[in-house]
Amino acid sequence: MKVILARDLLGANNVKGENNREKLEKFGLLTLNMISSPGAGKTTLLEITMKTLKNKYNFGVIEGDLYTTRDAQRLEEHARSIVQINTCGMCHLNADMVAKAMEDMPLADLDVLIIENVGNLVCPAAFYLGENCKVAVLSVPEGSDKPAKYPELFKEARTILINKADLLPYTDFDLPGCLRELQQINPRAEIFVISARTGEGVEKWMRWLEERVRLVKSPTIFK
Amino acid sequence: MKVILARDLLGANNVKGENNREKLEKFGLLTLNMISSPGAGKTTLLEITMKTLKNKYNFGVIEGDLYTTRDAQRLEEHARSIVQINTCGMCHLNADMVAKAMEDMPLADLDVLIIENVGNLVCPAAFYLGENCKVAVLSVPEGSDKPAKYPELFKEARTILINKADLLPYTDFDLPGCLRELQQINPRAEIFVISARTGEGVEKWMRWLEERVRLVKSPTIFK
DSSP: EEEEEHHHTHHHHHHHHHHHHHHHHHHHEEEEEEETTTTTSSSHHHHHHHHHHTTTTOOOEEEEEOOHHHHHHHHHHHOOOEEEEEEETSOOOHHHHHHHHHHHHHHHGGGGEEEEOOOOGGGGOOOOOOOOOEEEEGGGOOOOHHHSSSHHHHHHEEEEEEOGGGGGGSSSSOHHHHHHHHHHHHHTTTEEETTTEEEETTTHHHHHHHHHHHHHHGGGOOO | EEEEHHHHTTTTHHHHHHHHHHHHHTTEEEEEEHHHHTSHHHHHHHHHHHHTTTTOEEEEEEESSSSSSHHHHHHHTTOOOOEEEOOOOOOOHHHHHHHHHHHHSSSGOOEEEEEEESSSGGGGOOOOOSSSEEEEEEGGGGGHHHHHHSHHHHHHHHHEEEEEGGGGGOOOOOHHHHHHHHHHHTTTEEEOOOTTOTTTTTTHHHHHHHHHHHHHHHGGHHH
């Protein structure tokens, strides 16, 4: 029996992701690929983040959604530019879709490009879109076992947000255990425990984002 | 807000699927793309089907699996040729992967090529692999509401197998309602109620398969 690993076949997507990367670097944009399960609170987090920082930065948003434009509508008033990609049932964005969306955005006017991926813990992790980093959002009601069950995403993510921390007292989410497990899976990830709803911890996440914008705008990091 | 439909971006995959189609037609192979949820019984059905018909036809199998080779091992003894594609966490096969697998198969020696897709009711339906037809397998314990919830697959499938019919007395699966709904979603589909475990109804499915092989081997249908 011959066994083929699809990882090798993802190469074509990665080449296209690199093309996106080159284009985004040229414009000095910080690009984040936000990934989580459905309903983990990505959109609420982006709403509060963009609302707070929109006078400082011009945000572009590429919103991946299975069918609806509901999330995009929530973010529209805070974004300089927003493009919705309806994946028509597909469970992830790929580099081609993002390239297509980028064509419709005023990249030279933007400081931050947020790609809100389709709600799914599995497939989006395998597709490089040209981002500076992946941001994983895990919400407390999903359970503290998710990093061990879906290690790809948590291994790949530069930053991990544990959201809906306001629900910690009402669930059996094992926060110390989860942090320990994340530390094992991905020792270099920065982890923030937040509640996008109450605002708890969101300040730290925004400071992290500002620091990343600063780094990306400094040309030395591309040398 | 600009809205992009990814359906248009699936075009590249479809072109590659057409390339596979041309190659498969040249060899007169019946090619089935088998799609279901995880655990719906595709592998058990293929085991009984291939075991019964292997003296009549040479079967090739392309086995899509997230990580393991367990399903491929079960089918290996009944197949003339089997290639396992480990999708490394991706939730569907695409035409590229199938093209790569076909390179390792003795297509001229085969009569039937079975592509057992990754267990998933959503994404595989969107990716044309070059098959003659998609075969959807729905199992009774999944519930009779699944066709309405995941219409893409059931719309696309030429044949729909309702498997694990032996569990009908022990579940609240509404068989008449499900058949009615499938008839609305896809009036042209052929539907078989079967149990791969007990063998109930499997004979009808195998007659269907034999008839399809006959049609595909007759050169007139390619004119």
